[in-house]
Structures are given as C-alpha cells and as structure tokens.
Amino acid sequence: MFSFRTTSIFEQGDNTLSRGRLAVLECAAAWYPEVDAHLWEILAGSRNVIMHIPADKLTLQALNDAEIDGLIIEYQPLGDRFDSFLGILLSLFSQMKEAGSEIAVYIADRFNPGGRQVEGVHRDGLPPKYGLTLGEVANMYYSDLNARFPLHIISANATMAGRELMPWSIPPEHDFCSLFSSFFHCGQNLWKGTNVSFGEGTNRPFEFFGAPYMTGLKGAEAVYNRGVFMRRCEFIPKYGRYAGEICHGFQLLPNPGEQYNSFLHALRLIRFVKDSCKEFVMYNQMEEIIGDDTIMAYLSSKCDWEELREYIKAEEQKWLRKAKKYLLYDDAPYRVK
Numbered sequence: 001m002f003s004f005r006t007t008s009i010f011e012q013g014d015n016t017l018s019r020g021r022l023a024v025l026e027c028a029a030a031w032y033p034e035v036d037a038h039l040w041e042i043l044a045g046s047r048n049v050i051m052h053i054p055a056d057k058l059t060l061q062a063l064n065d066a067e068i069d070g071l072i073i074e075y076q077p078l079g080d081r082f083d084s085f086l087g088i089l090l091s092l093f094s095q096m097k098e099a100g101s102e103i104a105v106y107i108a109d110r111f112n113p114g115g116r117q118v119e120g121v122h123r124d125g126l127p128p129k130y131g132l133t134l135g136e137v138a139n140m141y142y143s144d145l146n147a148r149f150p151l152h153i154i155s156a157n158a159t160m161a162g163r164e165l166m167p168w169s170i171p172p173e174h175d176f177c178s179l180f181s182s183f184f185h186c187g188q189n190l191w192k193g194t195n196v197s198f199g200e201g202t203n204r205p206f207e208f209f210g211a212p213y214m215t216g217l218k219g220a221e222a223v224y225n226r227g228v229f230m231r232r233c234e235f236i237p238k239y240g241r242y243a244g245e246i247c248h249g250f251q252l253l254p255n256p257g258e259q260y261n262s263f264l265h266a267l268r269l270i271r272f273v274k275d276s277c278k279e280f281v282m283y284n285q286m287e288e289i290i291g292d293d294t295i296m297a298y299l300s301s302k303c304d305w306e307e308l309r310e311y312i313k314a315e316e317q318k319w320l321r322k323a324k325k326y327l328l329y330d331d332a333p334y335r336v337k
Helices: 016-021 039-044 059-065 084-097 135-146 160-164 179-193 262-276 283-291 292-297 304-326
Strands: 002-005 022-026 049-052 071-072 104-108 153-154 210-213 228-235 247-254
Touching: 016 049, 022 039, 039 049, 039 071, 059 084, 059 292, 104 135, 135 153, 135 304, 179 247, 179 262, 179 283, 210 228, 262 292, 262 304, 283 292, 292 304
Parallel strands: 002 153, 022 049, 022 071, 071 104, 104 153
Antiparallel strands: 210 247, 228 247
C-alpha cells in the first residue's frame, strides 16, 4: 500500500503512529523552526517511540528485534548517487519485500538540494545526479521491487522547514556546506578515484581541485565550460589528501544564469589533468565510482569527447523517461541541452 500525503507527520491519524512501537531515523536537517526542535524530540514526547536508529544500523533484523510497527525517516539526501543512504534504503526495502514485512514506513520528504537537473548515466537504478526527492526515489524502489509493505510519503511542502528553508541550509554532511556544494558535488566527487584533491579540508570542498604536482598547468581553455569560470589558485588542506601541503589547481566559480553539467565537465577535467601531468594517477576504484565502460574508455583516451557527449545525452534522456513515472510534485526533472 502506497500513499502520498500533504499534511505533516504530526497530523497523521494512523493507528500505527498513535499506538504502535515506532523507530525514528533522522538527520540534523530534521529540525522544525516553529518549535525549535528536531523530529526525535517532538515525537518522543507524544508517541511510543522506542528506537532512535542511525542510518548505518538500519536493517530489517534490527527493526524486528525491537518489535517495531512503524519506521519514520526524515533524511536530507545529497541529491546524487554518491549518497550512501540510497543504498541503505534500497537494501531495507529489498529485505522487507523478501520477508513479507508489514512494518509501515513513513518518509518525511525533503527537496533535492541539487534541484531537478539530471546528469550522467544511470547505474544501480540512478544516474549520478538524478533530480528526484528522497520520497520519489523511495517510490521508484518500492515500485521496481513490487513491494507490498505500507509506504507513506509525507510531502516536503507539508512543513515550514520544507517550504521555506533551502535544502542545504543545515548541511547534510560536514563538507556539504553551501549552495555551491550541490552545484559541484556530483562531478567533483569523481576526483576521489584519483590522486587529485577535491578541496577536502578547505572551506571550499568540491569547488577547489588540485595537487602539489599540478604546478604551472597550462591549456585550461581546452576544458572551457560557459557554466563556470576557472580561477587558477593554491590551497592547503587542513586534513584529507595532501593535508598541510600546497596544492596547485583551480577554483570553480559558477557563471550566474548559465546551465552547467558538473558530471560531464568533471570528466573533461580529469582527462585534461591526466593528459597534462605525468604524476596523475587514476585508482582502480574509479571503475566502481563510474560504473560505465564508455565513460571509462573516454578517461582512458579510448574514445573522443563528441562520442562520449552523445552517449551521455541519450542515457540522460532514457532516465528522464523512466523518472516521470515516480514524480510526486508538479515540476519535472530536466537535462542541460
């Protein structure tokens, strides 16, 4: 049984919520400004909430061991496939489907900090930037699994926080700290598969990228993108890769009013650094991060840019057609043309 509800979790009259044993999974963003309290604090005073479960402990076995009747989730996703919680949620839904579980799941939805833009090739059900809310992703998982447990999505518009706070106002992760994080995260996250820093340990993670060996790098005009300006710079990470060392590289600066595909641009940047710096290393984990043979062929200089761009365009269009089936709000995902 699936439902989409337009009033807040506190206004639902289900017997499961009023009389059942409840578990709550929340993040720091699950805060309600009108009462200056988080979801757990509010529910613990008025419902039979007996379990505050962290994301990394979310399994059907854990819920069954606590004899849980209902699970309430309020989690702010990063907005791209690199958010580990998406895999945790899919795993839980799969377990519940296989076991015939009747635990009711309530998801207090949150808008995607990356908005509705779609980027890249979908793998394991999602492209790198998928343009859906968490509730819509849950709707897709539920439908694709042909699940039957009760799933109820609470509209992101049902609360003041959902309507009036920007989705990144309370950082969902320590290094996801501004509007620009959502603008660049999907693409700049790919540097994790290389020996280039993505700015971790600075006040501008995912906006900086560089390495100690990238001195005097020339030819950046080869990777020009009208969506951003590229400023040559130096930065010193306080922690993470190259902590305490001077990294030479670039800062990405959004060009207001221009569209930008961070995933595609990051692929061009990686290829540019690979072709320009003999010290550049692409680790084996890049294949796992990318998960696509055509993209890996491009990064390995086995296919050209035009071929890659047309391939990703077709894949993004396929995803847009699929995503339409799971939308819960009036605006639709789109791709940069």
